[in-house]
Amino acid sequence: MPAPLRIVLGEESDRTLEELRVAPRVAQHIKDRAHMVRLNAQGWNVPEIAQIFECQEQTVRETLRRWETGGLGGLWDTPGRGMKRRWSEADLRYLEDCLEQDQRTYNSVQLSALLEQQRGVKLSADRIRRILQKRGSTGSAPQYFSVKPKIR
CATH class of the missing domain: 1.10.10 (Arc Repressor Mutant, subunit A)
Structure with a gap:
């Protein structure tokens, strides 16, 4: 013993x-x-x-x-535990540039396909959406403000 x-x-x-x-x-x-x-x-x-x-x-x-x-x-846990990222900071900057500069709007499925075609990085649409939300990206959709009608 x-x-x-x-x-x-x-x-x-x-x-x-x-x-x-x-x-x-x-x-x-x-x-x-x-x-x-x-x-x-x-x-x-x-x-x-x-x-x-x-x-x-x-x-x-x-x-x-x-x-x-x-x-x-x-x-504390030692570094290196868990799965490594499949994407880099440059990949996210690329997506954010596309959202800001292109005249069209993208959804997360389209961003996923674009990232795979242009950068060779495979990420699911859900994962891209979560990453961009965490970074505070607002997307490329036009901003609409609702206006309440005046009650007479």
Whole structure:
């Protein structure tokens, strides 16, 4: 049986982890990791912490080892996780230029086809719509304002 993992925290590290645990703009899994480290330092063992967080004991052990090797930075995920983008910033600028300069209007299906033909990048119409909305692009449709009729 391996030796139990035990973290020893200084006063400053404990305060930092407590602040991180309640920080409003930190992902929940990072907060959980900070709390796992604090609980271990307070004397809780790995099986008890795993039961509290309803996770595997191995997850708790990995978190504690990440703290030992990387300190505070070890609580965050390493870069490179997840799927890589299929598009670049230049592809989006191309679409936005098309929307601004062309005299016609485009829908997201047409933008998807245009991007694939001109730039060789395959993105779904839904994905293009979400990306452009997130960037604040308004599109190429004319802007209409509704005017309420006067009531006499």
